[in-house]
Amino acid sequence: MLVLLPPSEGKTVPTRGKRLDLDALSFAALTGVRRRIADALVELASSDPAKAADVLGLGPTQSEAIERDAALWTQPTARADTIYTGVLYGALDLPSLDPAARRRATRTLVFASGLFGLLRPGDRIPAYRLSGDTTLPGLGTLASQWRDVLGGVVAEQVGSGLLVDLRSGAYTALWKPAAPLRDRTATVRVLHEVSGRRSVVSHFNKATKGRIVRALLAEGAAPRTVAGLAEVLRDLGWHVEVDGRRLDVVVTEV
Numbered sequence: 001m002l003v004l005l006p007p008s009e010g011k012t013v014p015t016r017g018k019r020l021d022l023d024a025l026s027f028a029a030l031t032g033v034r035r036r037i038a039d040a041l042v043e044l045a046s047s048d049p050a051k052a053a054d055v056l057g058l059g060p061t062q063s064e065a066i067e068r069d070a071a072l073w074t075q076p077t078a079r080a081d082t083i084y085t086g087v088l089y090g091a092l093d094l095p096s097l098d099p100a101a102r103r104r105a106t107r108t109l110v111f112a113s114g115l116f117g118l119l120r121p122g123d124r125i126p127a128y129r130l131s132g133d134t135t136l137p138g139l140g141t142l143a144s145q146w147r148d149v150l151g152g153v154v155a156e157q158v159g160s161g162l163l164v165d166l167r168s169g170a171y172t173a174l175w176k177p178a179a180p181l182r183d184r185t186a187t188v189r190v191l192h193e194v195s196g197r198r199s200v201v202s203h204f205n206k207a208t209k210g211r212i213v214r215a216l217l218a219e220g221a222a223p224r225t226v227a228g229l230a231e232v233l234r235d236l237g238w239h240v241e242v243d244g245r246r247l248d249v250v251v252t253e254v
Contacts, residue, residue, distance in 0.1 A: 091210025
């Protein structure tokens, strides 16, 4: 089983650590695209901060994010699983897992990234700002850069197992599973139910997905089919409804 997670927009900024080394990251097949996107991001942020703010969707109080992007190659790095923060990662709470579950996380989790494509928890990266739906001058959309290279890497990592794709919309656009992997890909939608009415609420969605991944790691579960994943989640206490390859997890409180 491989679990594909989105990154967080907000990130912890390391104060010390080695500089970014693309050759040291997992998934060496992605190095060329990573370098091309990183160079374009650094050029944009360093040459025209005002345009960078517009392209990256940043406001006047977020100039430090542009400065960090401009200095991407010299910024200190830390493990990706400490850089990414927010509701999902708070609920996942990797540091508090026992050693066996943390080892499973190292094998099982992969983070999607507009800048780096895919990352393992232990990959060292700087804090950066580059959303998955960004269009970089001279390169085009990030999806146009990643679409043709991510599929083979993910398929190799999944093997004959199950892909649990928990990415958010901007990151699903970077690459979508094709057959035969598509038939072994489970997605999860979290529905918040109040007085019989159901809706998708971002906070509930992120927190529940973090708790689901945490429970799978703690339990050591490794289902090989979408139906098997649904059964595991039900055994762990969730209300799950199956709609093809999508699992709807219904919650009433966060």
